Amino acid sequence: MKGRLKNLLNYSVNCILRYKVRTIVILVCLSVAATIFSSVAFMKDGLARDGQLSLKYAPDLTVQGIVAGRQAFIETSNIGIIRGIGGVNDVVPRIWGYGNVGNNLLVILGIDLRVTTINPAEPYPLESGVFLNPQRNNTVVIGKAVADLLDARVGSILTILSESNQARQYDVIGVFNSESSIYNADMILMNINDARSFFKVPDDKVTDLSVHVTPTDPGNYVPLLDYVAREISGRPNVRVLTKDVLLKAQETTYGARSGFFSVVWYIILIAVALIAFNQTVVVGHESKFEVGLLKALGFSTSDIIKVRLMESAILGILAGSIGLTFGIVYDVVLNAPVLRDFMLGWAVLYPTFTVPVYISVQTVLLAYAITIVPILFATVIPSWLNATVDPDIAMRGARA
Amino acid sequence: MIECSNLTKIYNLGKKHQVEAVTDANVVAKNGAITVFVGPSGCGKTTLMSMLGQLLTPTRGKILVDGEDITAYSDGWKAVFRRENVGFVFQHINLMPNLNAVENVMIPLLAHDVEPADFKEKALNLLDNLGLAERSYFAVEQLSGGQQQRVAVARALITEPNIVVADEPLTFVDEASARTITDFFGKLREQGKTVLISTHVSNLAKLADKTYIMKDGKILGNS
Amino acid sequence: MKNMTILLIAGGLLAIVAISCAVSEISWSAKENVYDPTRKLVGLPSIAIGNLSPSARVPGLEVLCTGFYDAPGGYCGYFTDGVPFIDFPTGGNITLGGVE
Numbered sequence: 001m002k003g004r005l006k007n008l009l010n011y012s013v014n015c016i017l018r019y020k021v022r023t024i025v026i027l028v029c030l031s032v033a034a035t036i037f038s039s040v041a042f043m044k045d046g047l048a049r050d051g052q053l054s055l056k057y058a059p060d061l062t063v064q065g066i067v068a069g070r071q072a073f074i075e076t077s078n079i080g081i082i083r084g085i086g087g088v089n090d091v092v093p094r095i096w097g098y099g100n101v102g103n104n105l106l107v108i109l110g111i112d113l114r115v116t117t118i119n120p121a122e123p124y125p126l127e128s129g130v131f132l133n134p135q136r137n138n139t140v141v142i143g144k145a146v147a148d149l150l151d152a153r154v155g156s157i158l159t160i161l162s163e164s165n166q167a168r169q170y171d172v173i174g175v176f177n178s179e180s181s182i183y184n185a186d187m188i189l190m191n192i193n194d195a196r197s198f199f200k201v202p203d204d205k206v207t208d209l210s211v212h213v214t215p216t217d218p219g220n221y222v223p224l225l226d227y228v229a230r231e232i233s234g235r236p237n238v239r240v241l242t243k244d245v246l247l248k249a250q251e252t253t254y255g256a257r258s259g260f261f262s263v264v265w266y267i268i269l270i271a272v273a274l275i276a277f278n279q280t281v282v283v284g285h286e287s288k289f290e291v292g293l294l295k296a297l298g299f300s301t302s303d304i305i306k307v308r309l310m311e312s313a314i315l316g317i318l319a320g321s322i323g324l325t326f327g328i329v330y331d332v333v334l335n336a337p338v339l340r341d342f343m344l345g346w347a348v349l350y351p352t353f354t355v356p357v358y359i360s361v362q363t364v365l366l367a368y369a370i371t372i373v374p375i376l377f378a379t380v381i382p383s384w385l386n387a388t389v390d391p392d393i394a395m396r397g398a399r400a
Numbered sequence: 401m402i403e404c405s406n407l408t409k410i411y412n413l414g415k416k417h418q419v420e421a422v423t424d425a426n427v428v429a430k431n432g433a434i435t436v437f438v439g440p441s442g443c444g445k446t447t448l449m450s451m452l453g454q455l456l457t458p459t460r461g462k463i464l465v466d467g468e469d470i471t472a473y474s475d476g477w478k479a480v481f482r483r484e485n486v487g488f489v490f491q492h493i494n495l496m497p498n499l500n501a502v503e504n505v506m507i508p509l510l511a512h513d514v515e516p517a518d519f520k521e522k523a524l525n526l527l528d529n530l531g532l533a534e535r536s537y538f539a540v541e542q543l544s545g546g547q548q549q550r551v552a553v554a555r556a557l558i559t560e561p562n563i564v565v566a567d568e569p570l571t572f573v574d575e576a577s578a579r580t581i582t583d584f585f586g587k588l589r590e591q592g593k594t595v596l597i598s599t600h601v602s603n604l605a606k607l608a609d610k611t612y613i614m615k616d617g618k619i620l621g622n623s
Numbered sequence: 624m625k626n627m628t629i630l631l632i633a634g635g636l637l638a639i640v641a642i643s644c645a646v647s648e649i650s651w652s653a654k655e656n657v658y659d660p661t662r663k664l665v666g667l668p669s670i671a672i673g674n675l676s677p678s679a680r681v682p683g684l685e686v687l688c689t690g691f692y693d694a695p696g697g698y699c700g701y702f703t704d705g706v707p708f709i710d711f712p713t714g715g716n717i718t719l720g721g722v723e
Contacts, residue, residue, distance in 0.1 A: 003512075003513040003514055003515060004510075004511070004512065004513040007509070007510040007511070007512075007514075007516060008510065010510070010626055011510050013625075013626040013629050013630065014499075014626060016629060017625055017626070017629065018497075018498040018499075049651055053654065053655055053662075056655070056662075057658070057659065057660075057662040058662065122658070122660040123657075123658070123659075123660070124660060124661055125659055125661055131661075176661075180659065180661065180662075183662065184661065189661075289494075290496065293494055293496065294507075294511075295455075295479065295482075296453075296455050296482065296488055296490075296494075297482075297483075297488075297507055297508045297511065297555075298479065298482050298483030298484075298486075298508050298511040298512075298559070299479065299483075299510075299511045300475075300476055300479035300480070300483075300511075301475055301476070301479065302476070303479075303511060314629065314630070314633055317633050317637060318629070318632065318633045318636070321633060321636030321637050321639070321640055322636060324636075324640045324643075325636055325639055325640065328639075328640070328643050332643075357647070358647055358651055359640075359643045359644050359646075359647035359648075360644070360647070360648075361644055361648075364640055364644055388475070390450075390455060390456045390457055391455045391456075392450040392455040392456040393456070395490075395494065
């Protein structure tokens with residue numbers, strides 16, 4: 001590094017070390033702001049990315065029944081009709097709903113293994129056991145959280161009380177692994193007929209239909225999807241959900257939750273800015289004197305600005321890095337206690353859930369912007385204003 | 401050689417509390433000579449010193465250094481001029497707090513394209529010549545007023561400026577330090593430096609090759 | 624020495640963040656390249672298997688919905704339907720006839 005610039009850098013770092021109280025206050029405040037921001041943002045980004053990942057393999061369309069403006073069962077007669085629409089590759093009926101174990105809400109999902117294009121040889125995300133078999137009834141594959149809650153494992157017999165006050169028993173033949181917990185931790189997966197019996201769903205109805213389309217040309221995917229969706233929407237008492245709609249719903253939900261933290265974070269950032277500004281004012285007279293003296297000793301205005309710029313950048317980067325590191329440790333190492341429960345829902349069961357975390361470049365840059373920009377404004381601008389006056393006036397003004 | 405003609409400084413020009421601190425000052429200070437400005441408190445000595453040291457922009461008038469008009473310099477060139485040519489000793493000492501003596505002496509070097517560490521020995525020598533060898537690493541707060549001013553003198557000389565401007569350098573200084581500083585300024589003349597001093601201390605004024613008497617912002621005469 | 628320490632700490636932490644970024648990106652890219660057949664069946668994470676309702680998982684709203692049991696006049700019909708949250712058009716084909 002060129003001698004003069006290196007000297008200015010040394011002086012900048014020296015300033016940081018000299019004004020200890022100001023440095024510590026600013027570092028602590030900005031680090032806290034960066035920690036809160038990054039821990040929420042990393043989790044939100046992780047959930048968003050996981051949502052997109054799910055959508056990659058999710059049904060192209062989900063068709064639900066709708067009665068009186070509310071979701072209702074859909075008639076199975078729609079299956080054949082939808083299959084007849086050009087471009088539709090597969091229609092998979094599902095029966096699903098919610099069940100309770102105490103205060104814990106579980107998702108009970110039944111899939112029709114006879115019609116889904118599932119290959120038993122494929123790598124199912126199981127920690128133990130095997131996947132469902134269309135030949136075997138009264139068997140379930142359970143999520144990790146369910147297994148932990150009930151202390152169940154492969155070979156256990158699960159007894160679930162239905163809404164119709166009937167107790168039904170199921171053999172646990174598989175347990176999903178932790179890596180897939182984001183979408184199946186609280187799930188009990190079974191054959192569609194078992195789910196139909198459990199929920200007492202009429203034979204001619206299912207909860208919804210998963211529709212898969214196959215365009216001949218990948219460029220025609222969206223137009224084909226639109227066409228199929230319109231064709232299905234023409235049917236009575238149905239509504240069609242595209243992947244975009246589902247993703248939007250997910251983003252709305254997580255966005256709303258992370259938005260709550262954004263409010264908290266804005267309040268903290270304002271407090272931080274006030275504290276940082278206050279600290280800058282407290283050392284303002286010293287700073288004004290220092291600028292005047294440096295100019296008297298031969299520093300130019302641009303030297304002064306370079307010093308303050310480097311000082312702000314180092315403080316901002318240090319604070320941002322500390323905050324981001326804490327955010328990463330909180331999310332990745334500690335699995336985001338408290339925040340995880342809020343983001344994913346308190347009243348459902350996610351006891352040993354690995355939160356998906358995505359440390360995106362955009363979030364990191366934004367965090368640094370949060371820590372560097374306020375400090376820049378709080379230090380560089382006043383210094384520049386002081387540096388453009390005569391050194392004698394700056395020093396006298398500071399002494400007054 | 402420094403020449404200034406009709407040098408005037410008006411504070412708060414055009415405003416309610418306008419003050420004409422210096423009026424039409426004409427000064428000639430030769431190289432290798434000590435020029436002293438004497439006068440009562442408030443007569444404009446500090447303002448005049450600041451203008452001559454390029455710390456304050458005159459309202460009117462010119463300052464020529466070896467024939468070159470430096471009052472026309474831009475802010476950037478003034479900084480360069482100060483850096484390369486001027487060493488200033490302030491009435492209020494103005495050391496940087498939280499630094500020790502030798503660190504304060506070396507501050508002016510930071511504005512130059514040099515490695516400050518290469519000048520550390522020189523800084524220590526200067527402090528030694530000013531009787532501060534044993535206090536070179538003392539924090540500023542641990543030094544007396546006189547010792548602090550001696551550090552300030554060393555700071556003014558670390559870059560070997562051609563012009564040394566000292567504004568009331570002995571105001572807050574004890575007798576022993578005053579003698580040391582006075583002797584030191586005397587040696588600067590031998591080094592060919594242009595020394596400008598404002599003072600009301602007679603021993604320092606006695607060093608003068610030329611003395612200007614000031615009152616109410618005007619130069620009444622010289623000897 | 625102290626100056627260098629500050630710069631080294633800042634640089635070190637910056638490096639940790641940068642490496643974490645890179646590792647995160649790599650691991651997500653790898654995850655995206657692994658085919659999970661169950662995702663195809665199940666679709667979105669659990670929350671959206673439901674009725675699009677954020678109320679199934681949202682603290683606060685959850686209490687509200689449990690309280691009203693999705694009864695007429697209750698707030699839950701608004702939330703459990705999920706429609707207003709995703710701008711999904713319903714009942715769009717209403718025409719007005721009668722006296723001109």
